Amino acid sequence: MRIRNLLLLCAGATLLALSGSASAEKIKLVPHVSKINTPLAMVQPPGDDRQFIVEQFGLIKILHPNGQLQGDPFLDVRNLIPQLWKDFDEKGLLGLAFHPNYAQNGKFYIAYSGNLDFQGDLGQEFWWSHTNTVAEYTVSDDPNKADAHSGRVVTAINWPQFNHNGHWIGFGPDGYLYIATGDGGYANDWGIGHNVTEGNGQDLADLHGKVLRIDVDSRDNGGYGIPSDNPFVGKDGVAPEIYSWGHRNPWRCSFDMGSGGLFCGDVQQNSYEEVDVITSGSNYGWRRMEASHCFDYANPDNHPAGCAANGLTLPILEYNNCTAKPDGCLGVSVTGGYVYRGGHAAWDGKYIFGDWSKSFGEMDGQIFIGTADANGKWTMEVAEVANLDELTALGHTQTGKVPYILAFAQDSAGEVYALTSITTGPVGTLDTIYKIAPAD
Numbered sequence: 001m002r003i004r005n006l007l008l009l010c011a012g013a014t015l016l017a018l019s020g021s022a023s024a025e026k027i028k029l030v031p032h033v034s035k036i037n038t039p040l041a042m043v044q045p046p047g048d049d050r051q052f053i054v055e056q057f058g059l060i061k062i063l064h065p066n067g068q069l070q071g072d073p074f075l076d077v078r079n080l081i082p083q084l085w086k087d088f089d090e091k092g093l094l095g096l097a098f099h100p101n102y103a104q105n106g107k108f109y110i111a112y113s114g115n116l117d118f119q120g121d122l123g124q125e126f127w128w129s130h131t132n133t134v135a136e137y138t139v140s141d142d143p144n145k146a147d148a149h150s151g152r153v154v155t156a157i158n159w160p161q162f163n164h165n166g167h168w169i170g171f172g173p174d175g176y177l178y179i180a181t182g183d184g185g186y187a188n189d190w191g192i193g194h195n196v197t198e199g200n201g202q203d204l205a206d207l208h209g210k211v212l213r214i215d216v217d218s219r220d221n222g223g224y225g226i227p228s229d230n231p232f233v234g235k236d237g238v239a240p241e242i243y244s245w246g247h248r249n250p251w252r253c254s255f256d257m258g259s260g261g262l263f264c265g266d267v268q269q270n271s272y273e274e275v276d277v278i279t280s281g282s283n284y285g286w287r288r289m290e291a292s293h294c295f296d297y298a299n300p301d302n303h304p305a306g307c308a309a310n311g312l313t314l315p316i317l318e319y320n321n322c323t324a325k326p327d328g329c330l331g332v333s334v335t336g337g338y339v340y341r342g343g344h345a346a347w348d349g350k351y352i353f354g355d356w357s358k359s360f361g362e363m364d365g366q367i368f369i370g371t372a373d374a375n376g377k378w379t380m381e382v383a384e385v386a387n388l389d390e391l392t393a394l395g396h397t398q399t400g401k402v403p404y405i406l407a408f409a410q411d412s413a414g415e416v417y418a419l420t421s422i423t424t425g426p427v428g429t430l431d432t433i434y435k436i437a438p439a440d
Contacts (some may be wrong), residue, residue: 024367026439030389032417033063035431038092038426039419041168042409044435045098045108051411053433056092056426057084058112060346062144063085067176075146078113082130083406091130091162095169097177099216106139108146109154109177109216111167117156119297128160128193132167136216154216154223157207159183160193164249164267168336171261176227177216180242180250180264183209188269188297189248189287199287199297201246204238209286211250211264211278213243226380231281246284246312252336252407253278257414258349265336266315269300270324272332274315275370281375283314284331291318300324316378317370319349322358330382331355331366335405341414344438351414352436353377354405363422365402367436388438396432397422409433 038056041065041255045052047063058078063072069141077093084092095111102108125150140151150359154177159165172178183189189199201209221240232238253264262278269360276284289295292314294307301324322329337353351370358364367383391397403420410416421431 004220011207021121024280024381024384026386027383028437028439029385029391029402029418029434030437031394031432032435033067033069033430034396034431036061036211036419036420036431037429038423039431039433040092040094041096041420042407042413042417042419043096045102046400047103048098050097051068051409052096054093054110054360056089057081058093060096060110070144072145074144075110075148077110077112080133081112082115084426086425088425089162091166092426093144094167095134097169097171100171100175100275101177102139105303107136107216108139109134109136109169111179112167113167115437116280117158129162129185130159132157132159132165134167134169134177142392152223154210155179155183155214159184159208160191165249166247168250168253168264170255172213172255172262174227174386175217176213177224178253178262179212179214180247181208181212182249182251182255183247183286188300190297199272201248201286202283202288204232204242204245205302207241209245210239210242210254211244211247211262212241214241228434229280237310243280244278244282244284244425246282246286246288248286250276250336251334254338254408254410256339257341257410258339259271261339263336263339263351263353265334267333268321269295271301271303271321272318272325273321273331273355275317275334275336275351276313276315279313283311285309285312285314288312291315300383305362317380319380329358330368330419331358332360333357335407336409337368337408338416340416341410342416343413347438351382352408354408354418357404360424363397363399363401363404364406365418365420367405367418368400384439403432 040052051063053061059073093112097109099107113130115131134155136152140147163185166180166182168180178435184202195203205246215225226240249267251262293303320329330402333356340347355366370380407419
């Protein structure tokens with residue numbers, strides 16, 4: 001929804017509402033593959049029956065159509081990733097995308113947190129955390145093994161803090177690669193490595209807090225090309241890669257298989273969480289706004305009244321974050337999902353997404369279902385997982401609650417999957433991916 005020339009008269013005003021349905025949608029989580037490590041993505045190449053699973057600590061594994069998880073990884077980049085904190089970390093192997101012509105050229109792309117790049121003039125960046133990198137690889141003569149020596153850096157963005165990395169990557173219907181970046185980390189888009197005046201999200205010369213759009217089949221801009229119809233091409237002082245801006249930490253995005261629209265869950269600060277539909281040249285507000293509410297980085301829990309939201313695009317959905325808004329809250333960190341296009345006709349066009357947990361210390365993952373009405377206004381409801389007792393008996397959860405929701409995935413048939421973990425950090429091989437199905 002494009003909102004222009006809007007003056008928010010009070011911080012409590014909300015443009016979006018939760019579903020008023022008396023009964024939540026009932027779903028079941030069907031185990032799809034287990035004994036994996038913190039799965040952050042599961043991607044199916046065009047025209048391929050295999051599913052490729054991204055594990056945070058640096059492996060890509062293949063799940064074959066017969067349900068067997070291949071023993072040897074497709075790609076191992078653990079040597080490129082800094083040591084991860086086992087209790088909790090936001091760095092790691094973060095994204096995977098296959099070239100639209102993968103069947104012909106064998107090219108695919110990964111996003112990862114690499115060791116800090118000291119090749120350039122870092123200046124104050126000498127003390128920064130790492131370099132978020134998108135790299136191109138090619139499959140080997142063995143279709144189940146990548147050529148580990150084929151890596152070519154496409155983009156490299158130095159990162160001030162360990163968190164808010166974003167770095168979902170995916171090819172759009174237009175054949176260009178989209179890269180979602182977080183604001184650089186810490187909190188409130190403030191501190192070392194952040195624009196003092198307006199924050200990185202509002203700085204159009206900075207690649208943090210943006211959705212980028214690049215042409216990987218061109219080398220005109222070094223490792224990539226700039227699509228000629230990017231919204232800021234030719235504008236002085238603006239990075240031409242930028243497609244949209246004003247993001248805090250877009251954690252998992254997806255293109256709708258039906259409409260082609262780009263949906264992102266954007267993790268906010270302490271009070272709200274939001275879901276956006278991303279359009280060219282749009283500003284989604286951070287750090288001027290937290291979701292649809294005015295934001296003051298110096299007083300992040302107190303949302304001032306009367307800020308101007310002219311020129312901003314507000315979220316299609318938002319809900320209370322349990323950190324600062326415990327009453328009626330639904331989670332602490334939104335996880336973007338997918339528009340369902342599978343075999344259950346009643347779900348067609350619904351947006352399935354979730355939240356990492358309602359609590360940091362105890363896993364209580366949430367799965368939501370968003371629905372658009374005839375006028376394009378979205379509402380959401382919390383899905384009720386009907387087979388939690390069964391999952392507990394299988395040892396997939398020890399609390400009677402849904403595990404931490406790390407990400408979602410979608411197969412070529414339009415079915416949607418929940419990627420979960422029973423730990424807060426990248427440790428062990430204890431985690432499970434579930435297919436989301438109607439309870440009946």
